[in-house]
Amino acid sequence: EAGVVQSPRYKIIEKKQPVAFWCNPISGHNTLYWYLQNLGQGPELLIRYENEEAVDDSQLPKDRFSAERLKGVDSTLKIQPAELGDSAVYLCASSPRTGGPYTGELFFGEGSRLTVL
Amino acid sequence: AQSVTQLDSHVSVSEGTPVLLRCNYSSSYSPSLFWYVQHPNKGLQLLLKYTSAATLVKGINGFEAEFKKSETSFHLTKPSAHMSDAAEYFCVVSESNTGKLIFGQGTTLQVKP
Numbered sequence: 001e002a003g004v005v006q007s008p009r010y011k012i013i014e015k016k017q018p019v020a021f022w023c024n025p026i027s028g029h030n031t032l033y034w035y036l037q038n039l040g041q042g043p044e045l046l047i048r049y050e051n052e053e054a055v056d057d058s059q060l061p062k063d064r065f066s067a068e069r070l071k072g073v074d075s076t077l078k079i080q081p082a083e084l085g086d087s088a089v090y091l092c093a094s095s096p097r098t099g100g101p102y103t104g105e106l107f108f109g110e111g112s113r114l115t116v117l
Numbered sequence: 118a119q120s121v122t123q124l125d126s127h128v129s130v131s132e133g134t135p136v137l138l139r140c141n142y143s144s145s146y147s148p149s150l151f152w153y154v155q156h157p158n159k160g161l162q163l164l165l166k167y168t169s170a171a172t173l174v175k176g177i178n179g180f181e182a183e184f185k186k187s188e189t190s191f192h193l194t195k196p197s198a199h200m201s202d203a204a205e206y207f208c209v210v211s212e213s214n215t216g217k218l219i220f221g222q223g224t225t226l227q228v229k230p
Contacts, residue, residue, distance in 0.1 A: 110160045
């Protein structure tokens with residue numbers, strides 16, 4: 001079974017430029033997450049989707065960040081314009097939440113490392 | 118609000134010796150707790166989880182953790198370290214109503230030959 005796939009793995013851009021990250025979750029997983037991981041820190045949730053609905057985007061900086069999950073499968077996270085402080089790893093994860101007790105097991109992709117110059 | 122504190126940012130052990138990675142949690146109710154591992158340039162992987170069943174939880178690769186409510190701790194242990202255990206380890210608590218995972222700052226485990 002294929003895991004969570006993210007692209008690109010690495011991206012270097014100049015500040016004020018736009019950037020987009022793509023995520024393909026595990027087939028059948030209806031919950032998708034985007035996490036931000038700064039160097040030396042634990043991941044922090046940016047947004048969570050249940051199917052195509054964003055059910056928790058309270059930590060997403062909406063002035064420059066946007067996300068979408070059309071058709072409830074793949075998702076895209078966009079930053080426009082990028083700032084120096086956005087340099088980090090952007091992690092995508094999915095889980096097969098079915099509405100019962102939440103198991104807490106997320107399946108993570110390898111991440112997209114962004115460097116803003 | 119739930120939170121976790123990993124007491125050591127860096128732990129170094131020799132191969133074949135025991136591993137202890139410490140984690141304290143804060144929660145107003147019985148929490149769900151997890152340990153995740155992140156190898157360099159790899160995705161995070163679930164090691165083990167506690168969800169109010171047995172207090173001693175066994176995970177993959179010989180790791181285990183014990184939930185101690187009186188000490189609000191969930192320390193990760195392994196009897197004998199292997200070189201392949203070198204990685205970043207995260208203690209995590211879950212909000213039961215949302216499933217939101219709250220990660221600790223991480224502990225880097227170094228294993229010396």
